[in-house]
Amino acid sequence: MNWKLTEDRPIWIQLVEQLTTLIVSGIYASGSAVPAVRTLATEAGVNPNTMQRALAELENRGLVETRRTSGRVVTEDLTLIQGIRRQLAYQRMDEFFETMHSLGYTEEQTRELLAAWNKKEESV
Amino acid sequence: MNQELITANSLTKSYGTKIALDHIDLSVGHGRIVGLLGPNGSGKTTFIKLLCGLLHPTSGALKIEGLAPGVETKSIISYLPDRMYFADWMRTSDLADFFTDFYTDFDRAKALEMFRALGISQNERIKTMSKGTKEKAQLALIMSRKAQLYLLDEPIGGVDPAARDFILNTILTNYNENGTVMLSTHLISDIERVLDEAIFLQNGKVVRHDTVDNIREKEGKSVDQLFREIFTYGR
Numbered sequence: 372m373n374w375k376l377t378e379d380r381p382i383w384i385q386l387v388e389q390l391t392t393l394i395v396s397g398i399y400a401s402g403s404a405v406p407a408v409r410t411l412a413t414e415a416g417v418n419p420n421t422m423q424r425a426l427a428e429l430e431n432r433g434l435v436e437t438r439r440t441s442g443r444v445v446t447e448d449l450t451l452i453q454g455i456r457r458q459l460a461y462q463r464m465d466e467f468f469e470t471m472h473s474l475g476y477t478e479e480q481t482r483e484l485l486a487a488w489n490k491k492e493e494s495v
Numbered sequence: 496m497n498q499e500l501i502t503a504n505s506l507t508k509s510y511g512t513k514i515a516l517d518h519i520d521l522s523v524g525h526g527r528i529v530g531l532l533g534p535n536g537s538g539k540t541t542f543i544k545l546l547c548g549l550l551h552p553t554s555g556a557l558k559i560e561g562l563a564p565g566v567e568t569k570s571i572i573s574y575l576p577d578r579m580y581f582a583d584w585m586r587t588s589d590l591a592d593f594f595t596d597f598y599t600d601f602d603r604a605k606a607l608e609m610f611r612a613l614g615i616s617q618n619e620r621i622k623t624m625s626k627g628t629k630e631k632a633q634l635a636l637i638m639s640r641k642a643q644l645y646l647l648d649e650p651i652g653g654v655d656p657a658a659r660d661f662i663l664n665t666i667l668t669n670y671n672e673n674g675t676v677m678l679s680t681h682l683i684s685d686i687e688r689v690l691d692e693a694i695f696l697q698n699g700k701v702v703r704h705d706t707v708d709n710i711r712e713k714e715g716k717s718v719d720q721l722f723r724e725i726f727t728y729g730r
Contacts, residue, residue, distance in 0.1 A: 376688060378684075378716070378717040378719070378720065379711070379715060379716055379717065380711060380712075380715075381708035381709075381711045381712045382688060382707065382708055382711070383708050384708075409668070412667060413664060413667055413668050415688075416660070416663065416664070416667070416688055416689065417688045417689065418528050418667070418688070418689050418690060418691050418707075419667070420526070420527070420528075420691050421688075421691070421707075421708065424708075
């Protein structure tokens, strides 16, 4: 896992985003154990308290659960995971349409272009 | 345990007519990693030396676990000075012996393990070590104590970026969970991610004391950028 942290925003928020990606993409599988706070903090090169705060937020959102016997695990609520995954996908698409708009394409033209696009032949 | 680890009330230190610390009020809790940030001559080293009991306040009060700096507080503080204080004929293994004799909370096996990881041979003499290696060796010793308060005066100043990452990792993985690490530096961008909170010192006064994430949230910029703004020269 490559942790990328930018300068301008609170670190814990960026950690929440990246942990969420790990979960919705299935790298941290539903029902599996989440690595220990210290392990994650070392991996990301951040303060353990900051990582703790990020995990607490994921717990708030229901993406991870704390079990008394097995520690933190990724939720088994697949509907929730899929819902969040969908939400993130829509966000990316919004960004994509905005970029295309700035190139002068209407939404319809963008859709047409995308449908006709053959990645192998036309990508640069 | 809900007592603060460090409390300073109107803490002042002057050297003759020069005021190094000017009525400082602050408190720092347990289990924190705190950056003491400020330009040269802002009072960082003076504050650290007061905590160590190497200097005495001119006025005001300073308490560590409720006690004035002294014999009891020295036993719970692990201090990395800004200058090497070992004789240069000593070998790495002598340093480990030295710390074993002096500190009951010193974990010798841990120190030797860190020397190995840092590629420092047990037979190497301080005299033949490079500046960066000396710093690494000292830090390994300091972090191998199970202290309540680690005071690191410019721990990353003289080492290359790769070693800097290793040192920050060492700090992150080795400090005692209830212990607090206070480190002074002006290389902020390198250490920002590991800090809980930042204390900005300017001309002996605390001009800002907040968590790193609060600063980023309120200012929309990194602590490093804020530092550059606060301490701009020539204005």
